[in-house]
Amino acid sequence: MSTRFKPPGQCPVCGEWVPRGAAACDDCGACAKSGWSGDTHEDGLDLPEDEPFDYDAYVAREFGGENGHKLKIPHVNNTWRWIALILLIIIVLGELLSTFA
Structure with a gap:
């Protein structure tokens, strides 16, 4: 230079x-x-x-555990699944009945 x-x-x-x-x-x-x-x-x-950057150590430090972070999906209660299904059926039936009325 x-x-x-x-x-x-x-x-x-x-x-x-x-x-x-x-x-x-x-x-x-x-x-x-x-x-x-x-x-x-x-x-x-x-x-x-x-x-030097140790990626495995970073993942363990940030997310915990030996193998890093495992995605934890919150448990969805089956009751809520049934409620969602029933509401969906009611909405679809309501739309079908309103088209024929």
Whole structure:
């Protein structure tokens, strides 16, 4: 990367056009302060360091259990199923009777 880059011109990091008088590249954020380097433009963001990510440990920690989270569907009482079926039959019969009346 070139530290001598001065706009206007193509950004030496990402290749986007940097207009005259610009303090930094609008696309990647590289600037004269970072030496027009893509390596340092994220330094002030306080991002976590790259570390290996253990997906299985994450799932166990977030959802519990050895094998991760198993979807738990609340038990639907059979009474409510019968009530829903009876209401559906009443609605259908009501519609049929209203069409013949």
